[in-house]
Amino acid sequence: MQRLFLIPLLFASLAAPRASHAQSPDPADYLFPVCGVQGLYSANFGEMRPNHFHSGVDIKTDGVEGKPLVAVADGYVSRIAVSPSGYGRALYIALDNGTTAVYGHLSRFRDDLEAFVRSERLRQRRNKIDLWCTADRFPVRQGDTVGYSGNSGTSFGPHLHYEIRETATQRTLNTVRLGIVRPKDDLPPTIVRIRYFETDTVRGIPMHTERFACDAVKSDPHTYRLARTAPLEVGPCGHFVVEATDRRNGVANTFGLYRVTQYVDDRPVFEYRMDGFTFDRSRYCNAAAHYPLQVATRHEAIRLAALEGACTDFCPTLVGRGALRTQEGQSHRIRIEAEDDCGNISQIAFTVRGRGARPAACDSLAVVCDRRRTSTLAADEATLTLPAGALYESLCVRPERLSLRPKADTTLILLSPVYRLLDASVPLQKAATVRIRAFVPEKLRPHTTLAVIDRKGRLVNAGGRYDDGTVTARTTQTGPMLVVADTVPPTVRPLFADGADLSRAEGLAFRLGDNFSGIASCELYIDGEWSICDRYPMKGTAFHPFDTPRTQSRHTVRLEASDASGNRTVWTGMFYR
Known part of the structure; x- marks a missing residue:
């Protein structure tokens, strides 16, 4: 009876994904x-x-x-x-x-x-x-x-x-690929560069070492070649990363690629294709790309291989997870096609020749993080706990306390040393829990948070709260971290004169700002009544539209702005309308 019940369920589960988007x-x-x-x-x-x-x-x-x-x-x-x-x-x-x-x-x-x-x-x-x-x-x-x-x-x-x-x-x-919207575009993608990463296994952990990066040179509008003409030497196992971009007629903007396919001796072994996705898959872009390159360049840096924890929904062709395997002295012809969503295609072809392995190095003091299990990393007074599935592949990591100091920021109070538990080059699919013990004076505790030091040395809010000697945050941010206190309240500046006659104005406008953690809430009261206030963080403004008849009378106004660190500013004034 059990088997009769399970078989229909199996067929239903196999059919369901196809049925959900079978008809375009x-x-x-x-x-x-x-x-x-x-x-x-x-x-x-x-x-x-x-x-x-x-x-x-x-x-x-x-x-x-x-x-x-x-x-x-x-x-x-x-x-x-x-x-x-x-x-x-x-x-x-x-x-x-x-x-x-x-x-x-x-x-x-x-x-x-x-x-x-x-x-x-x-x-x-x-x-x-x-x-x-x-x-x-x-x-x-x-x-x-x-x-x-x-x-x-x-x-x-x-x-x-x-x-x-x-x-x-x-x-x-993908509305363009389906023809729902039709941009004017006859420009093929630009292939910028090809990189090769050799893969070795150390302590059961995959280690990817970049062995070469070679610029692409345009031969004709659709064809590229490598700037180096000699066959490229590759190790026994590795993969390529293609840096590419796309443009359209009439605009200066750059665009992403629809498809990248890698052929080995004319056999397709890997394809990345962007037809659509559900939102629970969106963050997997960090694995589809070579993350450190992607965050540092204006091009797309697409990894022509699938990491162990990557989502393969975007890989309709995947042979051996895209890895290129060669024997010493063996040659292969590699061809990579890049296609945009309007059907324009560029390609590059080159020859690789196998050589002996070059073993990867691994710090003997590094800790193994198995992506399939919960892992905890520790350095002095700091810990980071990764849930299973947070990493896209297992890693060797050496958590440490750094002598690094962030760029001077007189608006923040630094309350701990800097710890690097995971490098900024490591993306996370799920949030980690970071805990740093620090002595925090009582008056600063409501305003204490974690900060991460970005690639430019600036402090960026990572969230968190103080409790019993420890600041704890759940975050997907990685890189050097420390405890800071943000005690500076938001700034509020009305874009009208206090007491002004606003009978001809469209509404009340304010300039808002914050030094670090960002505006968390903004509440407006007119004549003591709660009123609508639209906030535009990209412009640093807030606006209340006048949507009631003018009464030619005096009105009081009160704006309360709070930041994410518990600081609050209250501005009061009046106007006539």
Whole structure:
């Protein structure tokens, strides 16, 4: 009886992933989402970003806000969100064809949606809000105006972030590859450089040592060769990393690659392809890339091999996990193709010849971290605990106390030595728990946190709280860390004169700033009543729109701003309107 029950489950589990995205959307179902723009793009789907793949396309709005956005197909507004970060003002439309259109960084929603959001924010007394709607609440027809483009959230300039997702799975799709949006692009990718890393095993741990980096030279628009003409000597086992980038007609922006395929003697052994992903897979970009190169370059640095803990959803071809294995004196012809999402292809070919192994070195004092198990690293008064699966591959690590001093920052109080428990070149899929014991005066304890020293020597907040002599944080940040106290409150400066007549103004505007941990909350009260206050961290501003009739009377205003270290500033004033 058990076996009869398990067999249908097995077939269901095998079939389910295919069924979830077996049928591609029809491009003819969709309108272009923005009106009155040139149709240029600033980012494409699947670009490798810090700790995530870009989940949509960024459509330029000609440097301005307020371009009308339309429903790309029939459906209903299923979700509306307002946040100071991420997509900012965001709109989700569940379409009748089984997909969901996502619009990010809006300046405002259409009037009925804006009124609904306003009433809910006031009712809940929340500036950040996430609202879900039933199908009968806000139905839309293809071509209906649903909002206006903007620059809200984590945005560096006016544009529309646009996604198409499978509604059932929330798997976000490559809209360019599917033909839903069609950029003008006949420019093939640029292959910049090829690197080779030899792999050895020490104490059961894979060690990757870079043996050469060779620039690529363009032979014709689609073909590259290595700057070195002699065959490249490679070890018994290793892999390549390709540095590449892409461009499109009419814009100066760079874009990510859609596909990279490696052939050995004309046999495909590895392919990276970006057709779509669910959001629980997004952070695996740190394993698809060669992470230390990726964070240090403007190119994409794609690893042509899969680490033990990498997600292979993006690798439809994977022979021997992509590793190149050679015998001494044996030659192979390597060909690497790079394709963009518009179908333009570049390639590079070269010959490698096998040589003897060059053993990798490993510090005899290093500690083994097995990615399959929980590991704890310790150095004097500091510990770091990694849950199973936090690493993309097992490592040999030597935690240590450093004599390093961060760049001078007179706004922070340094309360511990600097510890390097994991190097900054090591990315994490799951958060680690870091604990550092330090003597902290009682008055500083509410403002104490951990800081990590970045590649430029600057201190960056890593979070954490003091308790019983120890500062503890759960963080995915790695690199040198220490305990600091941030006692400096946020700065608040009104962008209007206290007591001014604002009868003709659109709202109240403030300049906000913080020295280290960042603004955590911002609450506005007008005449003692809680009022909506939109925060724009990328601009360092906060804004309250006037949305009630003028009364030609005096009003009091109070703005309370708190940072993530428990410091608080209160500004009070008045205006006439």
